[in-house]
Amino acid sequence: MLIKKKSPLSDNDVTPRQHYDNSRALISASRRSFLTRSSTAMLAAGLAPSTLWAGDKIADYLASESALKSELTPYEYVTTYNNFYEFGTAKGDPVVRAHTLKTKPWSVSIEGEVEKPGVYDLEDILKRQQLEERIYRLRCVEAWSMVVPWIGFPLASLIKQLKPTSKAKYIEFTTLYDPEQMPGQRSGSLKWPYVEGLRMDEAMNPLSLMATGLYGEMMPKQNGAPLRLVVPWKYGFKSIKSIVKIRFSETMPATSWNQAASGEYGFYANVNPQVPHPRWSQRRERVIGASLFSPKRNTELFNGYADEVAYLYKGMNLKTFF
Amino acid sequence: MLKFSKLQWFCLKTLVFIVCLSPFLSIAWDAFNDLLGADPIQRLHFRTGDWTLRFLLISLAMTPLRKVFKSSLPIRFRRMLGLFCFFYASLHLLVWLVLDQSLSLENMLVDVPESPYIILGLLAYTMLLPLALTSNLASMRLLGPNWQSLHRSVYLIAVLGLIHFFWLTKLDNTEPIIYALVLGVLLAFRWPIIKRLWHRQ
Numbered sequence A: 001m002l003i004k005k006k007s008p009l010s011d012n013d014v015t016p017r018q019h020y021d022n023s024r025a026l027i028s029a030s031r032r033s034f035l036t037r038s039s040t041a042m043l044a045a046g047l048a049p050s051t052l053w054a055g056d057k058i059a060d061y062l063a064s065e066s067a068l069k070s071e072l073t074p075y076e077y078v079t080t081y082n083n084f085y086e087f088g089t090a091k092g093d094p095v096v097r098a099h100t101l102k103t104k105p106w107s108v109s110i111e112g113e114v115e116k117p118g119v120y121d122l123e124d125i126l127k128r129q130q131l132e133e134r135i136y137r138l139r140c141v142e143a144w145s146m147v148v149p150w151i152g153f154p155l156a157s158l159i160k161q162l163k164p165t166s167k168a169k170y171i172e173f174t175t176l177y178d179p180e181q182m183p184g185q186r187s188g189s190l191k192w193p194y195v196e197g198l199r200m201d202e203a204m205n206p207l208s209l210m211a212t213g214l215y216g217e218m219m220p221k222q223n224g225a226p227l228r229l230v231v232p233w234k235y236g237f238k239s240i241k242s243i244v245k246i247r248f249s250e251t252m253p254a255t256s257w258n259q260a261a262s263g264e265y266g267f268y269a270n271v272n273p274q275v276p277h278p279r280w281s282q283r284r285e286r287v288i289g290a291s292l293f294s295p296k297r298n299t300e301l302f303n304g305y306a307d308e309v310a311y312l313y314k315g316m317n318l319k320t321f322f
Numbered sequence B: 001m002l003k004f005s006k007l008q009w010f011c012l013k014t015l016v017f018i019v020c021l022s023p024f025l026s027i028a029w030d031a032f033n034d035l036l037g038a039d040p041i042q043r044l045h046f047r048t049g050d051w052t053l054r055f056l057l058i059s060l061a062m063t064p065l066r067k068v069f070k071s072s073l074p075i076r077f078r079r080m081l082g083l084f085c086f087f088y089a090s091l092h093l094l095v096w097l098v099l100d101q102s103l104s105l106e107n108m109l110v111d112v113p114e115s116p117y118i119i120l121g122l123l124a125y126t127m128l129l130p131l132a133l134t135s136n137l138a139s140m141r142l143l144g145p146n147w148q149s150l151h152r153s154v155y156l157i158a159v160l161g162l163i164h165f166f167w168l169t170k171l172d173n174t175e176p177i178i179y180a181l182v183l184g185v186l187l188a189f190r191w192p193i194i195k196r197l198w199h200r201q
Helices: A025-034 A040-047 A065-072 A093-100 A122-127 A156-164 A200-202 A256-260 A306-313 B008-030 B040-069 B074-100 B105-114 B115-135 B139-145 B143-152 B153-168 B175-187 B191-200
Strands: A105-114 A118-121 A132-140 A143-154 A170-175 A195-199 A211-214 A227-229 A241-248 A284-289
Touching: A040 A143, A065 A132, A065 A143, A122 B153, A143 A156, A143 A227, A156 A170, A156 A200, A170 A200, A195 A200, A200 A306, A211 A241, A256 B074, A306 B191, B008 B040, B008 B139, B040 B074, B040 B153, B040 B175, B074 B115, B074 B153, B115 B143, B115 B153, B139 B143, B143 B153, B153 B175
Parallel strands: A105 A241, A143 A284
Antiparallel strands: A105 A118, A132 A143, A143 A211, A170 A195, A170 A241, A211 A227
């Protein structure tokens, strides 16, 4: 695995400083795990001075060599075109309004069918994790997609440390609820707080990622800082942001979009060009950042991750369990 | 009653024409200068669609305005406003055909049956087309009393256009609701006519 120092950003791409005011603690957490590693290449990468908001860079992560690297969506679009209804329903709302979110200190409550329940400081969670880069395509249920270089750690690795009991069949995630910090929660567009969930075997799949950053930086607030889920074979709304609670349960959690419109948004929400949304086709997707005249992209089953995840749904009717 | 000279009429109409064209100029400017943002096709869809609905509502407002202000002035702009509605609707369709569907019949044959809101949009445009084609004086004379009956289908077109908008929003219906409220007021002015048309069906 190669470690690279990347600086794909120009001055225009810089998100205002206030979006990153919380990052130092997380950096120090990541430094600690950095000390446990020995490769000189990693040392060089970790200590190299950064030209851009030095404190905001994540110094220590395993870089990805994914083939998707050539398709990366520009940083500018990844951080300004967001569905994060806690800050408003327009795509441009979160980047303007998310500065009110306080991401430090941040703790995550672990509950339910698990041997190690409790309220964990995010720093303590991160201390035990090796951060790595994962370049995934994100396919929104609205028929657009972008390619994002996330930084995070496998959800499976966290779950193993928490030791769920044999009764844990599902995992439920909850976003922060605080209308003071998240003004979009004052409107009843969705039932707050936002809740998402996975079946346990889906959560344990190596692709499921808990993300803390993107493009080599701490997660911008509008992208779901400080901790979010990324499940690349499912529609984007499954990848819940700004997580404050993880609960292990025996029963399928009631998830937000499913409750808002159960005929349109299922619990599984696997990307599938053969299963249209009741009101629009899912066969093709607009590529964010593409030029006006470039044709739409053909949507792939499980968003192109069929080899890794198709086994999870063997024998299931994907039209019924959409 | 206002009286205008021929020159004054020409100037007034030209002014209104330029104002009605300015959204198009703004959209075209943004398109050529790459200012449409992250999702340019979607942005074009929304901007051309918005102006289609706005011009539809504005042209439907002319008859009530005549009654309120007891002036025929608004009616003299109704045709131009209606044709601008058709112009923006045509742009909207063109964006879909060229940019969204890449002019591929194969794409359309899979997309359209799976997307009810597109079916409604296409239906509304198909109904709008004969109104645009018969908006000239010669057609009015030729069609006689049938002309008015034909052009009353614009009420139904407006309703279809709005459902088209409602059906493509995910959750936040604020915008289509605002359009619907305005349309409701405008149709209320025609309530006797609509009731008669409804019973004749």
